Amino acid sequence: MLNLANSLAQRGYRVDLVVAQAEGPYLSMVDTEVTLIDLSASRVAWALLPLRRYLREQCPDTMLSALSHANLIAIFARKLANVPTKLAISERSALPERPAGIKGRAMRFLMKQFYPEADNIICVSEGIERELRGYLAGSDEKILTIHNPVDFDLIDAQRNASVPHHWLQSRKHLIILTAGRLVKAKDFATLLKAFAMIHKSCEAKLIVMGQGPEETNLRALASKLGVSHEVDFVGFQDNPFAWMAQCDLFVLSSIREGFPNALIQAMACGARVVSTDCRTGPDEILESGRWGMLAPVGDATVLSEVMLASLSESNPPNTRSRAKDFKSDKIIDRYESVLLKAVCRKEK
Structure with a gap:
Protein backbone atom coordinates (compact mmCIF):
# COMPACT_ATOMS: atom_id res chain seq x y z
CA MET A 1 0.00 0.00 0.00
CA LEU A 2 2.85 2.39 0.79
CA ASN A 3 4.51 1.72 -2.55
CA LEU A 4 1.20 2.26 -4.32
CA ALA A 5 0.45 5.49 -2.45
CA ASN A 6 3.89 6.92 -3.18
CA SER A 7 3.74 5.93 -6.85
CA LEU A 8 0.30 7.45 -7.44
CA ALA A 9 1.36 10.67 -5.72
CA GLN A 10 4.40 10.82 -8.00
CA ARG A 11 2.06 10.53 -10.97
CA GLY A 12 0.30 13.70 -9.89
CA TYR A 13 -2.70 12.42 -7.96
CA ARG A 14 -3.71 13.76 -4.58
CA VAL A 15 -3.22 10.80 -2.25
CA ASP A 16 -4.24 10.45 1.39
CA LEU A 17 -2.75 7.48 3.25
CA VAL A 18 -5.30 6.77 5.97
CA VAL A 19 -4.10 4.58 8.85
CA ALA A 20 -5.74 3.43 12.06
CA GLN A 21 -2.67 4.53 13.99
CA ALA A 22 0.42 6.25 12.61
CA GLU A 23 3.23 4.15 14.01
CA GLY A 24 5.86 1.69 12.85
CA PRO A 25 9.15 1.67 10.96
CA TYR A 26 7.67 2.45 7.54
CA LEU A 27 6.40 5.95 8.37
CA SER A 28 9.69 7.49 7.30
CA MET A 29 9.17 6.01 3.81
CA VAL A 30 5.93 7.93 3.13
CA ASP A 31 6.49 10.29 0.19
CA THR A 32 6.31 14.01 1.02
CA GLU A 33 3.55 14.35 -1.59
CA VAL A 34 1.37 11.86 0.31
CA THR A 35 -0.84 13.20 3.12
CA LEU A 36 -0.74 10.87 6.12
CA ILE A 37 -4.11 10.73 7.92
CA ASP A 38 -3.93 9.29 11.43
CA LEU A 39 -7.33 8.09 12.70
CA SER A 40 -5.79 7.55 16.18
CA ALA A 41 -7.60 4.24 16.64
CA SER A 42 -5.75 1.63 18.68
CA ARG A 43 -7.60 -1.15 16.84
CA VAL A 44 -8.89 -1.36 13.28
CA ALA A 45 -12.46 -1.92 14.48
CA TRP A 46 -12.37 1.37 16.37
CA ALA A 47 -11.48 3.22 13.18
CA LEU A 48 -15.05 2.93 11.87
CA LEU A 49 -16.40 6.25 13.11
CA PRO A 50 -13.18 8.24 12.47
CA LEU A 51 -13.12 6.84 8.92
CA ARG A 52 -16.77 7.78 8.40
CA ARG A 53 -15.94 11.32 9.53
CA TYR A 54 -12.98 11.46 7.16
CA LEU A 55 -15.14 10.31 4.23
CA ARG A 56 -17.81 12.91 4.99
CA GLU A 57 -15.29 15.71 5.29
CA GLN A 58 -13.01 14.83 2.36
CA CYS A 59 -15.32 12.78 0.11
CA PRO A 60 -12.43 11.25 -1.88
CA ASP A 61 -13.13 10.09 -5.43
CA THR A 62 -11.92 6.58 -4.69
CA MET A 63 -10.76 4.57 -1.70
CA LEU A 64 -8.66 1.41 -1.56
CA SER A 65 -8.44 -0.71 1.56
CA ALA A 66 -6.42 -3.84 2.27
CA LEU A 67 -6.74 -6.85 4.60
CA SER A 68 -10.03 -8.43 5.64
CA HIS A 69 -10.76 -6.48 8.84
CA ALA A 70 -9.93 -3.13 7.24
CA ASN A 71 -11.94 -4.03 4.14
CA LEU A 72 -15.08 -4.58 6.21
CA ILE A 73 -14.54 -1.35 8.14
CA ALA A 74 -14.14 0.53 4.84
CA ILE A 75 -17.38 -0.97 3.52
CA PHE A 76 -19.30 -0.08 6.68
CA ALA A 77 -17.78 3.42 6.89
CA ARG A 78 -18.80 4.23 3.32
CA LYS A 79 -22.36 3.05 4.03
CA LEU A 80 -22.58 5.21 7.14
CA ALA A 81 -20.99 8.23 5.47
CA ASN A 82 -23.37 7.97 2.49
CA VAL A 83 -20.82 9.40 0.05
CA PRO A 84 -20.30 8.57 -3.66
CA THR A 85 -16.71 7.45 -3.08
CA LYS A 86 -15.77 4.49 -5.25
CA LEU A 87 -14.48 1.63 -3.08
CA ALA A 88 -12.02 -1.10 -4.01
CA ILE A 89 -10.98 -3.66 -1.45
CA SER A 90 -7.81 -5.73 -1.66
CA GLU A 91 -7.66 -9.31 -0.40
CA ARG A 92 -4.09 -10.31 0.35
CA SER A 93 -4.37 -13.70 2.02
CA ALA A 94 -5.71 -17.10 1.10
CA LEU A 95 -8.99 -17.93 2.79
CA PRO A 96 -8.52 -20.15 5.86
CA GLU A 97 -9.56 -23.69 5.00
CA ARG A 98 -11.13 -24.02 8.43
CA PRO A 99 -11.89 -20.68 10.13
CA ALA A 100 -10.73 -20.82 13.73
CA GLY A 101 -13.30 -20.18 16.46
CA ILE A 102 -16.28 -17.88 16.52
CA LYS A 103 -14.27 -14.87 15.32
CA GLY A 104 -12.97 -16.74 12.29
CA ARG A 105 -16.42 -17.98 11.32
CA ALA A 106 -17.91 -14.52 11.88
CA MET A 107 -15.26 -12.98 9.61
CA ARG A 108 -16.04 -15.45 6.81
CA PHE A 109 -19.78 -14.72 7.17
CA LEU A 110 -19.24 -10.94 7.06
CA MET A 111 -16.95 -11.24 4.03
CA LYS A 112 -19.55 -13.26 2.16
CA GLN A 113 -22.32 -10.86 3.06
CA PHE A 114 -20.59 -7.51 2.51
CA TYR A 115 -17.63 -7.92 0.13
CA PRO A 116 -20.01 -7.79 -2.87
CA GLU A 117 -20.90 -4.20 -1.89
CA ALA A 118 -17.44 -3.01 -2.94
CA ASP A 119 -17.05 -1.69 -6.49
CA ASN A 120 -13.93 -3.81 -7.09
CA ILE A 121 -12.43 -6.76 -5.25
CA ILE A 122 -8.71 -6.87 -6.03
CA CYS A 123 -6.76 -10.04 -5.31
CA VAL A 124 -2.98 -10.06 -5.12
CA SER A 125 -2.73 -13.51 -6.70
CA GLU A 126 -4.67 -15.62 -9.16
CA GLY A 127 -5.02 -18.28 -6.48
CA ILE A 128 -6.88 -15.89 -4.18
CA GLU A 129 -9.03 -14.79 -7.13
CA ARG A 130 -10.06 -18.39 -7.80
CA GLU A 131 -10.97 -18.87 -4.13
CA LEU A 132 -13.05 -15.70 -3.95
CA ARG A 133 -14.87 -16.46 -7.19
CA GLY A 134 -15.96 -19.73 -5.64
CA TYR A 135 -16.93 -18.05 -2.37
CA LEU A 136 -18.61 -14.80 -3.43
CA ALA A 137 -21.43 -15.90 -5.69
CA GLY A 138 -22.57 -13.31 -8.21
CA SER A 139 -19.51 -11.05 -7.84
CA ASP A 140 -17.38 -12.42 -10.69
CA GLU A 141 -17.40 -9.17 -12.66
CA LYS A 142 -15.95 -7.29 -9.67
CA ILE A 143 -13.11 -9.70 -8.88
CA LEU A 144 -9.71 -9.37 -10.55
CA THR A 145 -6.02 -9.94 -9.85
CA ILE A 146 -3.39 -7.22 -9.56
CA HIS A 147 -0.07 -8.47 -8.22
CA ASN A 148 1.92 -6.58 -5.61
CA PRO A 149 4.35 -4.07 -7.12
CA VAL A 150 8.12 -4.35 -6.69
CA ASP A 151 10.03 -1.08 -6.42
CA PHE A 152 13.13 -1.89 -8.51
CA LYS A 327 7.89 -3.92 -11.58
CA SER A 328 6.01 -1.03 -10.04
CA ASP A 329 5.21 0.81 -13.26
CA LYS A 330 3.37 -2.15 -14.74
CA ILE A 331 1.36 -2.75 -11.57
CA ILE A 332 0.58 0.92 -10.96
CA ASP A 333 -0.72 1.17 -14.54
CA ARG A 334 -3.25 -1.52 -13.70
CA TYR A 335 -4.31 0.18 -10.46
CA GLU A 336 -4.64 3.48 -12.28
CA SER A 337 -6.85 1.86 -14.90
CA VAL A 338 -9.09 0.04 -12.44
CA LEU A 339 -9.35 2.60 -9.65
CA LEU A 340 -8.83 5.99 -11.17
CA LYS A 341 -10.02 6.03 -14.80
CA ALA A 342 -12.76 8.63 -15.26
CA VAL A 343 -12.98 9.06 -11.49
CA CYS A 344 -9.97 10.90 -10.10
CA ARG A 345 -8.87 14.35 -11.13
CA LYS A 346 -5.16 15.01 -11.44
CA GLU A 347 -3.76 18.03 -9.69
CA LYS A 348 -3.43 21.00 -12.00
Whole structure:
Protein backbone atom coordinates (compact mmCIF):
# COMPACT_ATOMS: atom_id res chain seq x y z
CA MET A 1 0.00 0.00 0.00
CA LEU A 2 2.85 2.39 0.79
CA ASN A 3 4.51 1.72 -2.55
CA LEU A 4 1.20 2.26 -4.32
CA ALA A 5 0.45 5.49 -2.45
CA ASN A 6 3.89 6.92 -3.18
CA SER A 7 3.74 5.93 -6.85
CA LEU A 8 0.30 7.45 -7.44
CA ALA A 9 1.36 10.67 -5.72
CA GLN A 10 4.40 10.82 -8.00
CA ARG A 11 2.06 10.53 -10.97
CA GLY A 12 0.30 13.70 -9.89
CA TYR A 13 -2.70 12.42 -7.96
CA ARG A 14 -3.71 13.76 -4.58
CA VAL A 15 -3.22 10.80 -2.25
CA ASP A 16 -4.24 10.45 1.39
CA LEU A 17 -2.75 7.48 3.25
CA VAL A 18 -5.30 6.77 5.97
CA VAL A 19 -4.10 4.58 8.85
CA ALA A 20 -5.74 3.43 12.06
CA GLN A 21 -2.67 4.53 13.99
CA ALA A 22 0.42 6.25 12.61
CA GLU A 23 3.23 4.15 14.01
CA GLY A 24 5.86 1.69 12.85
CA PRO A 25 9.15 1.67 10.96
CA TYR A 26 7.67 2.45 7.54
CA LEU A 27 6.40 5.95 8.37
CA SER A 28 9.69 7.49 7.30
CA MET A 29 9.17 6.01 3.81
CA VAL A 30 5.93 7.93 3.13
CA ASP A 31 6.49 10.29 0.19
CA THR A 32 6.31 14.01 1.02
CA GLU A 33 3.55 14.35 -1.59
CA VAL A 34 1.37 11.86 0.31
CA THR A 35 -0.84 13.20 3.12
CA LEU A 36 -0.74 10.87 6.12
CA ILE A 37 -4.11 10.73 7.92
CA ASP A 38 -3.93 9.29 11.43
CA LEU A 39 -7.33 8.09 12.70
CA SER A 40 -5.79 7.55 16.18
CA ALA A 41 -7.60 4.24 16.64
CA SER A 42 -5.75 1.63 18.68
CA ARG A 43 -7.60 -1.15 16.84
CA VAL A 44 -8.89 -1.36 13.28
CA ALA A 45 -12.46 -1.92 14.48
CA TRP A 46 -12.37 1.37 16.37
CA ALA A 47 -11.48 3.22 13.18
CA LEU A 48 -15.05 2.93 11.87
CA LEU A 49 -16.40 6.25 13.11
CA PRO A 50 -13.18 8.24 12.47
CA LEU A 51 -13.12 6.84 8.92
CA ARG A 52 -16.77 7.78 8.40
CA ARG A 53 -15.94 11.32 9.53
CA TYR A 54 -12.98 11.46 7.16
CA LEU A 55 -15.14 10.31 4.23
CA ARG A 56 -17.81 12.91 4.99
CA GLU A 57 -15.29 15.71 5.29
CA GLN A 58 -13.01 14.83 2.36
CA CYS A 59 -15.32 12.78 0.11
CA PRO A 60 -12.43 11.25 -1.88
CA ASP A 61 -13.13 10.09 -5.43
CA THR A 62 -11.92 6.58 -4.69
CA MET A 63 -10.76 4.57 -1.70
CA LEU A 64 -8.66 1.41 -1.56
CA SER A 65 -8.44 -0.71 1.56
CA ALA A 66 -6.42 -3.84 2.27
CA LEU A 67 -6.74 -6.85 4.60
CA SER A 68 -10.03 -8.43 5.64
CA HIS A 69 -10.76 -6.48 8.84
CA ALA A 70 -9.93 -3.13 7.24
CA ASN A 71 -11.94 -4.03 4.14
CA LEU A 72 -15.08 -4.58 6.21
CA ILE A 73 -14.54 -1.35 8.14
CA ALA A 74 -14.14 0.53 4.84
CA ILE A 75 -17.38 -0.97 3.52
CA PHE A 76 -19.30 -0.08 6.68
CA ALA A 77 -17.78 3.42 6.89
CA ARG A 78 -18.80 4.23 3.32
CA LYS A 79 -22.36 3.05 4.03
CA LEU A 80 -22.58 5.21 7.14
CA ALA A 81 -20.99 8.23 5.47
CA ASN A 82 -23.37 7.97 2.49
CA VAL A 83 -20.82 9.40 0.05
CA PRO A 84 -20.30 8.57 -3.66
CA THR A 85 -16.71 7.45 -3.08
CA LYS A 86 -15.77 4.49 -5.25
CA LEU A 87 -14.48 1.63 -3.08
CA ALA A 88 -12.02 -1.10 -4.01
CA ILE A 89 -10.98 -3.66 -1.45
CA SER A 90 -7.81 -5.73 -1.66
CA GLU A 91 -7.66 -9.31 -0.40
CA ARG A 92 -4.09 -10.31 0.35
CA SER A 93 -4.37 -13.70 2.02
CA ALA A 94 -5.71 -17.10 1.10
CA LEU A 95 -8.99 -17.93 2.79
CA PRO A 96 -8.52 -20.15 5.86
CA GLU A 97 -9.56 -23.69 5.00
CA ARG A 98 -11.13 -24.02 8.43
CA PRO A 99 -11.89 -20.68 10.13
CA ALA A 100 -10.73 -20.82 13.73
CA GLY A 101 -13.30 -20.18 16.46
CA ILE A 102 -16.28 -17.88 16.52
CA LYS A 103 -14.27 -14.87 15.32
CA GLY A 104 -12.97 -16.74 12.29
CA ARG A 105 -16.42 -17.98 11.32
CA ALA A 106 -17.91 -14.52 11.88
CA MET A 107 -15.26 -12.98 9.61
CA ARG A 108 -16.04 -15.45 6.81
CA PHE A 109 -19.78 -14.72 7.17
CA LEU A 110 -19.24 -10.94 7.06
CA MET A 111 -16.95 -11.24 4.03
CA LYS A 112 -19.55 -13.26 2.16
CA GLN A 113 -22.32 -10.86 3.06
CA PHE A 114 -20.59 -7.51 2.51
CA TYR A 115 -17.63 -7.92 0.13
CA PRO A 116 -20.01 -7.79 -2.87
CA GLU A 117 -20.90 -4.20 -1.89
CA ALA A 118 -17.44 -3.01 -2.94
CA ASP A 119 -17.05 -1.69 -6.49
CA ASN A 120 -13.93 -3.81 -7.09
CA ILE A 121 -12.43 -6.76 -5.25
CA ILE A 122 -8.71 -6.87 -6.03
CA CYS A 123 -6.76 -10.04 -5.31
CA VAL A 124 -2.98 -10.06 -5.12
CA SER A 125 -2.73 -13.51 -6.70
CA GLU A 126 -4.67 -15.62 -9.16
CA GLY A 127 -5.02 -18.28 -6.48
CA ILE A 128 -6.88 -15.89 -4.18
CA GLU A 129 -9.03 -14.79 -7.13
CA ARG A 130 -10.06 -18.39 -7.80
CA GLU A 131 -10.97 -18.87 -4.13
CA LEU A 132 -13.05 -15.70 -3.95
CA ARG A 133 -14.87 -16.46 -7.19
CA GLY A 134 -15.96 -19.73 -5.64
CA TYR A 135 -16.93 -18.05 -2.37
CA LEU A 136 -18.61 -14.80 -3.43
CA ALA A 137 -21.43 -15.90 -5.69
CA GLY A 138 -22.57 -13.31 -8.21
CA SER A 139 -19.51 -11.05 -7.84
CA ASP A 140 -17.38 -12.42 -10.69
CA GLU A 141 -17.40 -9.17 -12.66
CA LYS A 142 -15.95 -7.29 -9.67
CA ILE A 143 -13.11 -9.70 -8.88
CA LEU A 144 -9.71 -9.37 -10.55
CA THR A 145 -6.02 -9.94 -9.85
CA ILE A 146 -3.39 -7.22 -9.56
CA HIS A 147 -0.07 -8.47 -8.22
CA ASN A 148 1.92 -6.58 -5.61
CA PRO A 149 4.35 -4.07 -7.12
CA VAL A 150 8.12 -4.35 -6.69
CA ASP A 151 10.03 -1.08 -6.42
CA PHE A 152 13.13 -1.89 -8.51
CA ASP A 153 14.46 1.66 -8.21
CA LEU A 154 14.52 1.39 -4.41
CA ILE A 155 15.96 -2.13 -4.49
CA ASP A 156 18.71 -1.16 -6.93
CA ALA A 157 19.58 1.87 -4.83
CA GLN A 158 20.00 -0.25 -1.68
CA ARG A 159 20.99 -3.79 -2.63
CA ASN A 160 24.71 -3.05 -3.04
CA ALA A 161 25.08 -1.50 0.42
CA SER A 162 27.40 -3.16 2.90
CA VAL A 163 25.87 -5.28 5.65
CA PRO A 164 27.47 -4.98 9.10
CA HIS A 165 27.23 -8.68 9.94
CA HIS A 166 30.36 -10.77 10.47
CA TRP A 167 28.98 -13.84 8.68
CA LEU A 168 28.35 -11.88 5.51
CA GLN A 169 31.60 -9.97 5.78
CA SER A 170 33.82 -13.02 6.34
CA ARG A 171 32.07 -15.22 3.71
CA LYS A 172 33.44 -18.35 5.43
CA HIS A 173 30.08 -20.13 5.29
CA LEU A 174 27.07 -20.54 3.05
CA ILE A 175 24.46 -18.01 4.13
CA ILE A 176 20.80 -18.97 4.12
CA LEU A 177 18.37 -16.11 4.70
CA THR A 178 14.69 -15.94 5.54
CA ALA A 179 12.53 -12.92 6.28
CA GLY A 180 9.07 -12.20 7.56
CA ARG A 181 7.00 -11.67 10.65
CA LEU A 182 7.80 -14.31 13.25
CA VAL A 183 4.35 -15.91 13.41
CA LYS A 184 3.14 -19.49 13.10
CA ALA A 185 1.82 -18.98 9.56
CA LYS A 186 5.40 -18.42 8.32
CA ASP A 187 6.40 -21.82 9.79
CA PHE A 188 9.97 -20.90 10.61
CA ALA A 189 9.98 -23.97 12.89
CA THR A 190 10.03 -26.26 9.86
CA LEU A 191 12.83 -24.18 8.34
CA LEU A 192 14.88 -24.50 11.54
CA LYS A 193 14.43 -28.29 11.45
CA ALA A 194 15.44 -28.39 7.78
CA PHE A 195 18.47 -26.22 8.49
CA ALA A 196 19.55 -28.52 11.34
CA MET A 197 19.58 -31.39 8.83
CA ILE A 198 21.58 -29.35 6.32
CA HIS A 199 24.11 -28.30 8.91
CA LYS A 200 25.14 -31.91 9.41
CA SER A 201 26.47 -32.09 5.86
CA CYS A 202 27.69 -28.57 5.03
CA GLU A 203 29.02 -25.45 6.65
CA ALA A 204 26.08 -23.07 6.62
CA LYS A 205 24.55 -20.30 8.70
CA LEU A 206 20.92 -19.22 8.89
CA ILE A 207 19.88 -15.58 9.31
CA VAL A 208 16.29 -14.89 10.35
CA MET A 209 15.21 -11.34 9.58
CA GLY A 210 12.03 -10.09 11.23
CA GLN A 211 10.20 -9.69 14.52
CA GLY A 212 7.13 -11.30 16.03
CA PRO A 213 5.56 -13.22 18.91
CA GLU A 214 7.17 -16.57 17.97
CA GLU A 215 10.75 -15.40 18.44
CA THR A 216 11.16 -16.87 21.93
CA ASN A 217 9.80 -20.26 20.81
CA LEU A 218 12.00 -20.26 17.72
CA ARG A 219 15.12 -19.45 19.71
CA ALA A 220 14.27 -22.31 22.08
CA LEU A 221 13.78 -24.66 19.13
CA ALA A 222 17.14 -23.67 17.62
CA SER A 223 18.78 -24.48 20.96
CA LYS A 224 16.97 -27.81 21.18
CA LEU A 225 18.12 -28.69 17.66
CA GLY A 226 21.70 -27.82 18.56
CA VAL A 227 22.05 -25.00 16.03
CA SER A 228 21.61 -21.92 18.20
CA HIS A 229 25.15 -20.77 17.36
CA GLU A 230 24.47 -21.22 13.64
CA VAL A 231 21.23 -19.22 13.62
CA ASP A 232 21.04 -15.45 14.12
CA PHE A 233 17.78 -13.62 14.70
CA VAL A 234 18.62 -10.12 13.46
CA GLY A 235 15.20 -8.50 13.85
CA PHE A 236 13.80 -5.82 11.56
CA GLN A 237 16.25 -4.29 9.09
CA ASP A 238 15.80 -0.93 7.38
CA ASN A 239 17.49 -2.25 4.26
CA PRO A 240 16.60 -5.93 3.77
CA PHE A 241 17.69 -5.82 0.13
CA ALA A 242 21.40 -5.72 0.89
CA TRP A 243 20.98 -8.88 2.99
CA MET A 244 19.00 -10.57 0.20
CA ALA A 245 21.58 -9.64 -2.43
CA GLN A 246 24.43 -11.16 -0.41
CA CYS A 247 22.86 -14.42 0.77
CA ASP A 248 23.52 -17.75 -0.95
CA LEU A 249 19.89 -18.84 -0.67
CA PHE A 250 16.61 -17.21 0.35
CA VAL A 251 13.95 -19.53 1.79
CA LEU A 252 10.23 -18.98 2.28
CA SER A 253 8.76 -21.68 4.55
CA SER A 254 5.17 -20.48 4.94
CA ILE A 255 2.08 -22.55 5.59
CA ARG A 256 -0.01 -20.00 3.71
CA GLU A 257 0.57 -16.78 1.83
CA GLY A 258 -1.25 -14.30 -0.35
CA PHE A 259 1.47 -13.10 -2.69
CA PRO A 260 4.73 -13.02 -0.71
CA ASN A 261 6.56 -9.75 -1.20
CA ALA A 262 9.73 -11.02 0.47
CA LEU A 263 10.08 -13.80 -2.11
CA ILE A 264 9.78 -11.41 -5.06
CA GLN A 265 12.09 -8.87 -3.42
CA ALA A 266 14.74 -11.54 -2.91
CA MET A 267 14.40 -12.47 -6.58
CA ALA A 268 14.71 -8.81 -7.56
CA CYS A 269 18.00 -8.82 -5.64
CA GLY A 270 19.17 -11.77 -7.72
CA ALA A 271 19.03 -14.36 -4.93
CA ARG A 272 18.50 -18.07 -5.42
CA VAL A 273 15.16 -18.91 -3.86
CA VAL A 274 13.33 -21.91 -2.43
CA SER A 275 9.75 -21.88 -1.20
CA THR A 276 7.10 -24.13 0.21
CA ASP A 277 4.31 -24.83 -2.26
CA CYS A 278 1.68 -23.22 -0.04
CA ARG A 279 -1.72 -22.12 -1.28
CA THR A 280 -1.67 -18.99 -3.45
CA GLY A 281 1.51 -17.16 -4.35
CA PRO A 282 4.78 -19.11 -4.53
CA ASP A 283 3.84 -21.55 -7.31
CA GLU A 284 2.46 -18.63 -9.32
CA ILE A 285 5.59 -16.52 -8.81
CA LEU A 286 8.02 -19.36 -9.44
CA GLU A 287 5.97 -20.76 -12.34
CA SER A 288 5.82 -24.27 -10.90
CA GLY A 289 9.52 -24.39 -10.06
CA ARG A 290 10.99 -22.72 -13.13
CA TRP A 291 12.58 -19.90 -11.10
CA GLY A 292 13.10 -21.65 -7.79
CA MET A 293 12.47 -25.05 -6.25
CA LEU A 294 9.28 -25.83 -4.33
CA ALA A 295 8.82 -28.11 -1.32
CA PRO A 296 5.70 -29.45 0.39
CA VAL A 297 4.37 -27.43 3.31
CA GLY A 298 5.57 -28.58 6.72
CA ASP A 299 7.99 -31.25 5.48
CA ALA A 300 11.41 -30.44 6.94
CA THR A 301 13.12 -33.41 5.31
CA VAL A 302 12.09 -32.53 1.77
CA LEU A 303 12.72 -28.84 2.40
CA SER A 304 16.30 -29.64 3.47
CA GLU A 305 16.81 -31.73 0.33
CA VAL A 306 15.45 -28.97 -1.90
CA MET A 307 17.62 -26.36 -0.18
CA LEU A 308 20.75 -28.47 -0.69
CA ALA A 309 19.82 -29.09 -4.32
CA SER A 310 19.35 -25.37 -4.92
CA LEU A 311 22.68 -24.53 -3.28
CA SER A 312 24.36 -27.13 -5.53
CA GLU A 313 22.95 -25.80 -8.81
CA SER A 314 25.79 -24.82 -11.12
CA ASN A 315 23.55 -22.70 -13.37
CA PRO A 316 20.74 -21.28 -11.22
CA PRO A 317 17.83 -19.46 -12.87
CA ASN A 318 18.02 -15.70 -13.32
CA THR A 319 15.42 -14.86 -10.68
CA ARG A 320 15.86 -11.13 -11.25
CA SER A 321 14.46 -11.42 -14.78
CA ARG A 322 11.28 -13.02 -13.43
CA ALA A 323 10.90 -10.37 -10.72
CA LYS A 324 10.82 -7.69 -13.42
CA ASP A 325 7.35 -8.95 -14.37
CA PHE A 326 6.17 -7.29 -11.16
CA LYS A 327 7.89 -3.92 -11.58
CA SER A 328 6.01 -1.03 -10.04
CA ASP A 329 5.21 0.81 -13.26
CA LYS A 330 3.37 -2.15 -14.74
CA ILE A 331 1.36 -2.75 -11.57
CA ILE A 332 0.58 0.92 -10.96
CA ASP A 333 -0.72 1.17 -14.54
CA ARG A 334 -3.25 -1.52 -13.70
CA TYR A 335 -4.31 0.18 -10.46
CA GLU A 336 -4.64 3.48 -12.28
CA SER A 337 -6.85 1.86 -14.90
CA VAL A 338 -9.09 0.04 -12.44
CA LEU A 339 -9.35 2.60 -9.65
CA LEU A 340 -8.83 5.99 -11.17
CA LYS A 341 -10.02 6.03 -14.80
CA ALA A 342 -12.76 8.63 -15.26
CA VAL A 343 -12.98 9.06 -11.49
CA CYS A 344 -9.97 10.90 -10.10
CA ARG A 345 -8.87 14.35 -11.13
CA LYS A 346 -5.16 15.01 -11.44
CA GLU A 347 -3.76 18.03 -9.69
CA LYS A 348 -3.43 21.00 -12.00
